[in-house]
Amino acid sequence: MRQKLVCLLFCASALGFMNSAAGQESHADWFDGKPRTFVVNGYSTSFHWPEILQRKLDRYFDGKQVIEVKSATQGTTPIAKWMNVESGQPMRPWTTKLRPLLKDDSKPTIVLAQQSLQWVFGGRSDGIRSEDDAINIRKGADAIKQYADLLKSDGADAVVIAMHIFKKGMEPEIGNERLSLATFMKSNPTDVYAGPDVWTPTSKLWPQAFQADKVHPNGMGAEVMAHYWFATVLKISGKEVPSWSEEEMRSAMENPPALASADGRQRRGGGGMADRMLRHDANKDGKVTKAEFRGPAQAFSRFDKNGDGVIDKKELTAAGR
Numbered sequence: 001m002r003q004k005l006v007c008l009l010f011c012a013s014a015l016g017f018m019n020s021a022a023g024q025e026s027h028a029d030w031f032d033g034k035p036r037t038f039v040v041n042g043y044s045t046s047f048h049w050p051e052i053l054q055r056k057l058d059r060y061f062d063g064k065q066v067i068e069v070k071s072a073t074q075g076t077t078p079i080a081k082w083m084n085v086e087s088g089q090p091m092r093p094w095t096t097k098l099r100p101l102l103k104d105d106s107k108p109t110i111v112l113a114q115q116s117l118q119w120v121f122g123g124r125s126d127g128i129r130s131e132d133d134a135i136n137i138r139k140g141a142d143a144i145k146q147y148a149d150l151l152k153s154d155g156a157d158a159v160v161i162a163m164h165i166f167k168k169g170m171e172p173e174i175g176n177e178r179l180s181l182a183t184f185m186k187s188n189p190t191d192v193y194a195g196p197d198v199w200t201p202t203s204k205l206w207p208q209a210f211q212a213d214k215v216h217p218n219g220m221g222a223e224v225m226a227h228y229w230f231a232t233v234l235k236i237s238g239k240e241v242p243s244w245s246e247e248e249m250r251s252a253m254e255n256p257p258a259l260a261s262a263d264g265r266q267r268r269g270g271g272g273m274a275d276r277m278l279r280h281d282a283n284k285d286g287k288v289t290k291a292e293f294r295g296p297a298q299a300f301s302r303f304d305k306n307g308d309g310v311i312d313k314k315e316l317t318a319a320g321r
Contacts, residue, residue: 028158028191029237031060035107036067038233039156041082041098042114044075045165045216045225048259052226053112056245059294072098078116078164083150085120085143090150102155111156112195112229116164117143117177127173128180140180148184148192160233162195165225166203168214175199193236196228211259219259223252277303277316287312 030036038057040050054069061067074093079085082094090099102109117140118124128136148159163177178199185194201224207214209221217225227249231241282292288311293300303311 030067030108030110030233031237031239033061033066037101037104037107037109038067038069038112039072039098039101039109040069040112040114041072041151043073043077043081043116046071046073046114047075048217048219048222049114049225049229050112052222053229055295056226056230056248058296059244060242063291063294065296070101072101078118078120079143079147080117080119083147085146088146088150090154094150099154102151105155108157109155110158110160110233111151112233113147113151113159113161114164114195114198114225114229115144115147115161116174117180118164118170118174125170125173127170128176129173130176131179133176137176137179137183140177141183144180144184145187145189148189152191158191158193160193160195160236162198162229162232165198165217165221166206168206175203193232196225196232198225198228201228219257220252222259223249223257277311286316288316 038050038053040046040053050069050071050073054065057067057069058065074081074097077093081091082098083090102111117127120140120143121127121136128140131137144161148161151159161181163181164174167174178197181194185192202209202217202221205221205224209217209224211218227245230245234241277288278286280288280293280295288300290300290304290309293311300311301307303315305315
């Protein structure tokens with residue numbers, strides 16, 4: 001069964017990356033070593049992959065946090081809940097949670113938008129019925145344009161937009177959101193790029209990559225999403241994707257990490273917090289040193305209770321192994 005899941009993951013990985021990379025040209029270099037901020041804007045399916053993306057970025061820059069990932073995410077808030085798609089005016093989540101992160105002039109800010117067109121067409125389940133639904137495809141493309149324009153006018157230097165992951169019970173409308181994004185991208189918008197196709201891999205991995213509710217990604221699903229986003233921003237910058245990113249995804253498939261819920265308790269995805277920490281144990285001695293750790297410095301300090309630069313077995317046990 002495990003081998004079958006790994007095969008599904010990497011078949012989906014290849015297809016999803018080809019879809020996200022198709023027609024994508026390099027126009028920017030966000031990996032030139034200069035400080036930048038990636039602001040993730042989305043809803044509840046994006047609660048966890050941004051922290052994994054941060055880990056990957058820090059590893060890419062040899063443990064230094066050159067690019068900082070910040071989250072502007074809120075449950076049940078696709079585009080039509082961040083802004084009024086009729087008037088183009090931002091709503092309260094935008095003004096209180098998103099806008100403040102766009103006003104930082106100290107370094108360039110790129111928005112990574114994992115978005116959806118739910119409620120753009122009326123009710124939540126209304127949407128694009130097929131590739132022949134030209135009216136709704138255009139309406140969705142117009143909403144995406146409004147959204148991207150508002151982000152840039154509020155301070156975003158660039159915007160990368162992807163659509164919803166697979167959503168059982170709301171297909172094909174959710175999968176068809178990508179038709180509106182493709183239509184919008186044909187206009188060659190300035191400083192706006194197509195994000196990764198995460199619908200394809202998550203559709204291939206349903207329900208294994210989802211939590212018990214079969215809607216939100218579990219540890220495995222979050223790793224998949226983070227890999228695709230990491231690969232896409234590298235592609236936009238004209239960089240090669242390091243092999244270790246897919247290796248991390250394979251590891252998540254074999255031993256999915258647990259995710260912390262809003263109240264701090266672990267949602268089991270296969271493996272607890274200690275197991276996640278041990279993934280950084282390069283020499284497999286059962287301990288994690290500061291040099292081995294590829295995550296944020298503050299995360300290491302949280303577990304290194306005695307401050308000796310080593311997370312030992314006792315501290316790992318306290319982490320909940």
